[in-house]
Amino acid sequence: MEDVKDYNVHIVGSNRLDNELLHNFLEQSTNPSINCFLNDTFSHSIFQEKTEDTNLVLWDCKDPKRYDHLKKLGKHIPNAPERCYIACINAHPDHKIEKMAINIGVNGVFYENDTLSTLKKGINAILNGELWFSRVTLSATLSSFLINNSCHPPDTNIDEALKVAASLTKREREVLRLIPSLSSNEEISEQLYVSPFTVKAHLRNIYRKIKVPNRVQAIFWLTQNYRLLED
Amino acid sequence: MEDVKDYNVHIVGSNRLDNELLHNFLEQSTNPSINCFLNDTFSHSIFQEKTEDTNLVLWDCKDPKRYDHLKKLGKHIPNAPERCYIACINAHPDHKIEKMAINIGVNGVFYENDTLSTLKKGINAILNGELWFSRVTLSATLSSFLINNSCHPPDTNIDEALKVAASLTKREREVLRLIPSLSSNEEISEQLYVSPFTVKAHLRNIYRKIKVPNRVQAIFWLTQNYRLLED
DNA sequence: CTCTAAATAGTCCTTCCGGTCTATTTCTCT
DNA sequence: AGAGAAATAGACCGGAAGGACTATTTAGAG
Numbered sequence: 155m156e157d158v159k160d161y162n163v164h165i166v167g168s169n170r171l172d173n174e175l176l177h178n179f180l181e182q183s184t185n186p187s188i189n190c191f192l193n194d195t196f197s198h199s200i201f202q203e204k205t206e207d208t209n210l211v212l213w214d215c216k217d218p219k220r221y222d223h224l225k226k227l228g229k230h231i232p233n234a235p236e237r238c239y240i241a242c243i244n245a246h247p248d249h250k251i252e253k254m255a256i257n258i259g260v261n262g263v264f265y266e267n268d269t270l271s272t273l274k275k276g277i278n279a280i281l282n283g284e285l286w287f288s289r290v291t292l293s294a295t296l297s298s299f300l301i302n303n304s305c306h307p308p309d310t311n312i313d314e315a316l317k318v319a320a321s322l323t324k325r326e327r328e329v330l331r332l333i334p335s336l337s338s339n340e341e342i343s344e345q346l347y348v349s350p351f352t353v354k355a356h357l358r359n360i361y362r363k364i365k366v367p368n369r370v371q372a373i374f375w376l377t378q379n380y381r382l383l384e385d
Numbered sequence: 386m387e388d389v390k391d392y393n394v395h396i397v398g399s400n401r402l403d404n405e406l407l408h409n410f411l412e413q414s415t416n417p418s419i420n421c422f423l424n425d426t427f428s429h430s431i432f433q434e435k436t437e438d439t440n441l442v443l444w445d446c447k448d449p450k451r452y453d454h455l456k457k458l459g460k461h462i463p464n465a466p467e468r469c470y471i472a473c474i475n476a477h478p479d480h481k482i483e484k485m486a487i488n489i490g491v492n493g494v495f496y497e498n499d500t501l502s503t504l505k506k507g508i509n510a511i512l513n514g515e516l517w518f519s520r521v522t523l524s525a526t527l528s529s530f531l532i533n534n535s536c537h538p539p540d541t542n543i544d545e546a547l548k549v550a551a552s553l554t555k556r557e558r559e560v561l562r563l564i565p566s567l568s569s570n571e572e573i574s575e576q577l578y579v580s581p582f583t584v585k586a587h588l589r590n591i592y593r594k595i596k597v598p599n600r601v602q603a604i605f606w607l608t609q610n611y612r613l614l615e616d
Numbered sequence: 617c618t619c620t621a622a623a624t625a626g627t628c629c630t631t632c633c634g635g636t637c638t639a640t641t642t643c644t645c646t
Numbered sequence: 647a648g649a650g651a652a653a654t655a656g657a658c659c660g661g662a663a664g665g666a667c668t669a670t671t672t673a674g675a676g
Contacts, residue, residue, distance in 0.1 A: 229547065229613055258612075259531065285524035292523040293516040299530045300490065316460065323622060337602055338662070351625045358664070368632090368664075370600060371568055381489075382460055554652060569632070582655045589634070599634070599662090617676100624671070633662075641654070646647100 160207045161188045161281050166196050167214025167244070176212075176243070179270065180277070188281075196223070198230075200238065208237040208281050215251065216244040216266075228258030239280050243273075252291040262286025319382035321363050327383050329356045330364075334373045391438045392419045392512050397427050398445025398474070407443075407474070410501065411508070419512075427454070429461075431469065439468040439512050446482065447475040447497075459489030470511050474504075483522040493517030550613035552594050558614050560587045561595075565604045 163180055167173045173192055180190045200209050215221045224242070231240055241262035245251045252263050262280045264273055276286040285292065322330065329342060336342050339357065343350040361367065364375045376383075394411055398404045404423055411421045431440050446452045455473070462471055472493035476482050483494050493511045495504055507517040516523065553561065560573060567573050570588065574581040592598065595606050607614075 229615075230543070256527075279520075279524075283528070284521060285527060287524075289510075289520065289523070290515060292520065292527060293510075293518075296487075296516060296523060296527045296530070297514070299527070312461070325623060334601065334605060337598055340662090348623085349625055351627095352623070354664075355624075355626090358666090361664080367568055370565065370604070373601070373604060374565060384460075556653065571632090579653085580655055582657095583653070585634075586654075586656090589636090592634075620673100620675085622671100622673075624669100626669080627667085629665085631662105631664080633660105635659085635661105636657105638657085639655080641652100643652070644650090646649090 162191065162207050162209045163188055163212060163277070164191045164193060164197075164200060164209065165212045165214070165243075166193050167212075167220065168194050168217055169214065170194075172244075173214065183270075183274070196227075205235070209239065210261075210277065210281055211240040212243045212264075212277075213240055213260075214244050215242045215246075221251075224260070225254070225258065231259035234259075237283070241276075241280055241286065252287050253295070256285070256287055256291060256295050315379055316382060318364055319379055322360065322383070326356050326360050326363070329353060330360055330372060330376060331383070333369050334376065393422065393438050393440045394419055394443060394508065395422045395424060395428075395431060395440065396443045396445070396474075397424050398443075398451065399425050399448055400445065400475075401425075403475075404445065414501075414505070427458075436466070440470065441492075441508065441512055442471040443474045443495075443508075444471055444491075445475050446473045446477075452482075455491070456485070456489065462490035465490075468514070472507075472511055472517065483518050484526070487516070487518055487522060487526050546610055547613060549595055550610055553591065553614070557587050557591050557594070560584060561591050561603065561607060562614070564600050565607065 165173050165177055165180075177190050177192050180188060196211070196213075200211060213220065213224055215224065227240075234240075239261040240259075241264060242251065242255055242260060243264045245263050245265050247265050247267055255263050262276055262285060264276060264286070268276075280286050287295075328346070332342050332345060336345060339350050339353045343353045346353070357369070357372075360372060364372065364379075366372050366375055396404050396408055396411075408421050408423050411419055427442070427444075431442060444451065444455055446455065458471075465471075470492040471490075472495065473482065473486055473491060474495045476494050476496050478496050478498060486494050493507055493516060495507060495517070499507075510517050518526075559577070563573050563576060567576060570581050570584045574584045577584070588600070588603075591603060595603065597603050597606055
């Protein structure tokens with residue numbers, strides 16, 4: 155009865171020699187609880203079955219065909235089970251692959267000219283749930299998320315937005331935050347243990363204050379101004 | 386008539402000696418186009434006036450009061466003009482500040498025990514629009530964004546979601562993507578140059594296929610499944 | 617203690633939304 | 647050329663949402 159959680163690393167690539175060498179290195183020179191497997195085709199089962207183990211697929215990108223296949227895989231990756239990771243190996247030292255990879259949910263990229271110690275460090279980081287990309291890529295991607303999630307379009311006045319957000323009462327902020335996840339005023343009223351009439355009253359005040367005509371636009375306002383709403 | 390874009394670095398802190406030393410270092414040992422200023426209080430004007438220059442505020446966090454003040458500043462930071470950055474200096478080597486900082490829109494954190502060469506490298510990175518945080522923090526923050534934006538709650542079936550997404554026609558995907566930003570069926574119909582009846586017909590099919598009762602839930606579905614919708 | 621803002625609850629009316637059903641035209645694939 | 651899917655357009659109905667307005671109770675600031 156084993157309680158030790160294993161790390162399974164699956165190398166997927168067609169270059170037999172290179173990958174056998176890598177296999178050899180991973181089995182011998184890294185974390186002793188790493189089990190390494192070598193495949194020339196990708197077994198979907200890794201990304202579908204839930205398991206206690208941690209799985210990492212190392213996707214050899216040297217072959218252009220396999221590189222294209224990765225893009226198709228993209229729709230599945232973000233929905234892989236917990237502790238199921240995928241990283242590219244043998245990538246060309248070209249930033250484009252990093253952006254594509256990070257966007258489709260790949261957890262890291264290793265390059266042809268990386269050192270073995272980088273590879274070792276990176277694999278352990280990914281097995282630990284981290285991402286392994288260049289600082290520039292991580293920074294740029296995160297920046298774009300932060301901008302999308304909080305910055306205002308250039309035509310809006312931040313002072314105005316702050317004033318508006320501050321004018322919302324505690325209860326109004328509460329109602330506003332419930333709009334996206336609940337279908338109807340009825341549901342909101344049940345959630346808050348008040349009458350649907352009360353919810354309607356709050357909503358009317360909210361719409362007037364944030365100057366939107368309906369709940370769809372209120373959701374939009376909320377995504378733009380979420381940060382300003384904190385109590 | 387100068388066309389050279391300048392970098393203005395504003396050190397904000399009360400420790401006169403340390404900060405004068407830093408001021409000295411930045412003026413003499415870094416990028417020649419850096420102008421360095423020393424303040425013991427924060428001038429809001431930096432974050433409000435638009436300018437051609439690149440501005441960086443180095444916020445001394447050694448003083449607990451100033452650390453708290455930073456949090457209050459947080460609501461303004463994400464809405465600062467372009468090329469207007471803020472970073473913490475003299476932070477305790479403690480991850481908590483990084484997470485707080487990255488969440489309120491700070492562009493980087495430097496620690497008490499960082500080397501001068503790290504500081505130099507980091508300041509140049511930030512002036513260049515990058516973020517300067519530890520790889521672990523960048524990775525963790527980005528992961529949380531990626532999860533929020535694309536992963537499905539554990540109870541949903543990804544195969545089912547893929548099937549559903551694939552069953553949407555091109556026009557239906559188009560209509561679905563317009564829901565969050567447009568108020569009414571009328572507006573969507575104007576955008577697509579079709580009759581409001583057509584939009585209603587598409588919406589009915591969409592709701593049936595993705596199994597939601599109304600546009601609010603459709604927006605929710607969309608945020609969860611945006612990735613699956615790409616053509 | 618008092619005054620005010622917030623939270624609560626309601627009416628009445630209009631508009632828009634979503635469900636069911638039908639029908640025509642335009643693509644697309646074989 | 648013909649079948650089938652997709653896109654278009656519409657009628658009809660019930661219900662939910664939103665606007666304008668009123669009113670009572672509760673809570674917090676001074």
